[in-house]
Amino acid sequence: MSGTAGFWIGARPLVLASGSAARRQMLETAGIPVLVKPVVLDEASIANRLAGNNTSARDIAAALAQAKGMEASSQWRNDIVLAADQTLEFKGHLGMKPASVAEAHDQLAAMRGCTHQLHAAACLLRDGKVLWEGCATAELTMRFFSDHFLEIYLEQVGDRICKTVGAYEYEALGAHLFERVEGDQATILGLPLQLLLDAMRRLGLLLS
Numbered sequence: 001m002s003g004t005a006g007f008w009i010g011a012r013p014l015v016l017a018s019g020s021a022a023r024r025q026m027l028e029t030a031g032i033p034v035l036v037k038p039v040v041l042d043e044a045s046i047a048n049r050l051a052g053n054n055t056s057a058r059d060i061a062a063a064l065a066q067a068k069g070m071e072a073s074s075q076w077r078n079d080i081v082l083a084a085d086q087t088l089e090f091k092g093h094l095g096m097k098p099a100s101v102a103e104a105h106d107q108l109a110a111m112r113g114c115t116h117q118l119h120a121a122a123c124l125l126r127d128g129k130v131l132w133e134g135c136a137t138a139e140l141t142m143r144f145f146s147d148h149f150l151e152i153y154l155e156q157v158g159d160r161i162c163k164t165v166g167a168y169e170y171e172a173l174g175a176h177l178f179e180r181v182e183g184d185q186a187t188i189l190g191l192p193l194q195l196l197l198d199a200m201r202r203l204g205l206l207l208s
Contacts, residue, residue, distance in 0.1 A: 007031045010080055010205045017072035017083040022171065022189040027082075030197065032206075035079075039071040044096060047087070057089035061121035062135050073125040080131075080205065084122040086190040088166045090114070097165055101154055104167035108153075108177070111166075113144035118166065120187045122196055124203070132199040136192035138183020140170075145177065153177070165190075 008014075008031060016024060019038035027034050043064055050060045062085075069083030088095030090111055098104035118140065123133035145153075153173060154161060161167050168174030170188050186193035201208040 007207045008033055008205065009207060012079055014205075015072060015076045015079045015081045017068045017081055020084070020190055023084055023191050026186055026189065026191055026193055030193070032200075037072060037076060039068050039075075039083075041067055041071065043085070047094060047096060051094045057087045057094045057117070058119040058121070058135055058137065060094060061085050061087040061119040062123075062133060065121040065123050066130065066133065069123045069125045069130070070128060073128045077127050079126070081125045082122060082196070083125070084120065084191050086118060086120045086165050088116055088118055090116040095166060098162050098167045101159065101161060104161045105150065105154055107167045108142075108150060109147075112142045112150075112177075115139060115141040116166070118183070118188055120190050120192050122192055124196075124199060131203060134192050134195040134199065136183070136187040136195055138181065138187040140178055140183070140188070141180040142177050143179035149176075 013033035013035045014027065016027065016034045016036050017039050019036065024034055024036055046064060046067060047060050050063055064085035065083045068085065069081055072083060073081045095107065098107055118138045119135055121133070121135040124131045153176070156173055157169060160169065168177055197206065200206040
């Protein structure tokens with residue numbers, strides 16, 4: 001458990017069904033006490049099945065967040081559970097975390113000079129019931145970087161590149177990949193923070 005008292009008026013800490021350090025940091029910075037309890041799901045199988053049914057990348061992000069939330073809520077009854085997920089949309093197609101550095105290379109090479117979208121979805125649950133769900137989108141345009149830059153970038157980031165949707169760490173060296181960004185930092189890092197905070201106030205979890 002971590003976080004600070006003050007704005008948070010929930011009876012117990014928020015259960016975060018995610019192992020994302022970025023999401024945890026955003027919540028803690030907002031003064032929300034967090035109990036980190038990630039759940040394990042076969043996200044790729046769920047996403048591929050939904051994509052095969054022509055489900056949009058935005059709706060897939062929401063479905064993944066809800067699936068995580070349901071699993072966590074079954075384990076942490078009576079607690080408020082927050083689950084979140086993020087998908088990338090490039091030219092109408094779903095992008096997932098690369099399986100290897102080589103795959104990350106191909107993904108970044110294909111996206112350079114182009115625009116893509118990141119969809120960050122989240123939901124709040126208690127006892128298996130969805131109290132709120134929301135999604136925010138950011139639009140990012142990569143600059144047309146050189147092959148040499150891409151090789152150096154991948155060398156610097158290493159295997160961490162396989163842990164991020166889009167094969168970049170925007171909060172770190174990934175910032176060098178872009179020439180234009182439309183959307184807030186929280187959305188890019190995987191959480192629709194402003195929508196979430198507004199929902200928490202309406203649900204009586206935060207001071208309003």
